[in-house]
Amino acid sequence: MTDTKEKILMAALRLFAREGYEAVSVSDIAGELGITKGALYKHYKNKRDIFDSIVARMFQVDAERSRQYEVPEEQFDQSPETYEDVSLENIRRFTLAQFVFWTVDDFASHFRKMLTLEQYRSAEMAELYNSCLVAGPVAYMEDIFREMSKKGVLREADPKQLALAYYAPLYLLIGMWDQADDKAALTTLLEGHIARFIQMNAVGTEERKGP
Amino acid sequence: MTDTKEKILMAALRLFAREGYEAVSVSDIAGELGITKGALYKHYKNKRDIFDSIVARMFQVDAERSRQYEVPEEQFDQSPETYEDVSLENIRRFTLAQFVFWTVDDFASHFRKMLTLEQYRSAEMAELYNSCLVAGPVAYMEDIFREMSKKGVLREADPKQLALAYYAPLYLLIGMWDQADDKAALTTLLEGHIARFIQMNAVGTEERKGP
DNA sequence: TCATTTGGTAAACGAACGTTTACCAAAAGT
């Protein structure tokens, strides 16, 4: 069965996320499935191959996700007076989806932790960690905020500074998730942060802008 | 010489911070100093003992630091009209000092990275990482902000939400430091963040409060 | 039906691991 190959990948990911790549032995992975380590080499050519397959899988998952999120296209025919609300609401929903993805989703959550543990081992891992979880998302938000400032949805401000202020709490709360006992409180904090950010930075929360 | 013992500790810390504890061999550590691994056992009883000594050292460094930062006591006899400025300026300086400590300081920087890599291995490491770098600092800022709100230096707001908004960018920038090529830009971003935070949350940046 | 492929076991491989031992030169103590 090719089902075993999948089980190996997930078991390895779970172990890599907790212990780090080097600290996990091939026997450990095989032991998780109740098979011998010899059987493992029928599915992967070596230990590194498992790791590489995990990374490749993440690229695949990410491609599917961005295909899904890109151009929903439905709300662009709104009247100008409600555009900012829709736009901000989109950001809010996107942010919550990001949070859920990196914390609740089994694969993404374990992958994030694995990447956290491997980020200093090589420039490649550092770049991957950075683009997935740090500078990548910040740059993404910066683009969005620059656009929104230009359209008058947000007050004038350095979009890089805005992106930092917006994304950093999300990043920190993701990092707190794994060992938080009250996970609902974290979600509440995140929602509070988003609401606060919109209230302080959106045009139209104090005076409403006419069409 | 007891100087060798210190060199072993620092070399081990440097390696643990890059590779993680399990991925570093005793030979690796000895090799960094140009001695054999046998010699290493004249200074530490085993590999774990080196790790524990590093952690103990951090506690020691931290104790010295908090002794140094606690009760500078010099500015508490200010007139009420300048109190908020002093208070906010203290926070600004404290924040920058924290940032420099966890990024530039050789021991603290490596210790932070090591802790980042070990945080999922045991509850003890998770707690240490959390108290040093995540929930600990947030709770600390929360206390400060609650006090400042009560004294009217800050606008009314949930202090937990304030602490998250204030500390998270610091946390993210610390994490970006290691592999940033333009470190000055990060410092600029941090200073921008602090200035922005004070401007948006301090009472008196729009209307000055009389005595 | 019979050859082949698949997915598994058990054992062995050399290398590397953390640790211990036997030994030694130089420094320190008395």
Next chain:
DNA sequence: ACTTTTGGTAAACGTTCGTTTACCAAATGA
């Protein structure tokens, strides 16, 4: 001056590592 301690080397210990090999039963395919 002689003993002890200190800080080092080199080699060996038993264990575990990642990987390979020989073998096998069941599924697959012609």
